[in-house]
Amino acid sequence: MGTIVCQTCEATIAYFEDEKVTTLYGQCDGCGHDDDGEKGE
Template sequence: MEAIVCQSCDKVIEYVEAEKVGTLYSTCDGCDHREEEKTNRQ
């Protein structure tokens, strides 16, 4: 089983069945939205 973890806030997004055990990094919806706001302001 692998955990998908937000690379911005370290919140666990989801656990997925897998042959290996480990951690995958992504961005959660809340952090995605904040990143878009920062990009739009610049």
């Protein structure tokens, strides 16, 4: 079983099927960090 964890607040986002125990990091909807800033238009 694998787990997807928010890299900012460490909340569990989701679980997925896997042969090994795996932890992946992503970003949850509750963490509204704007990484875009003034990059692009």
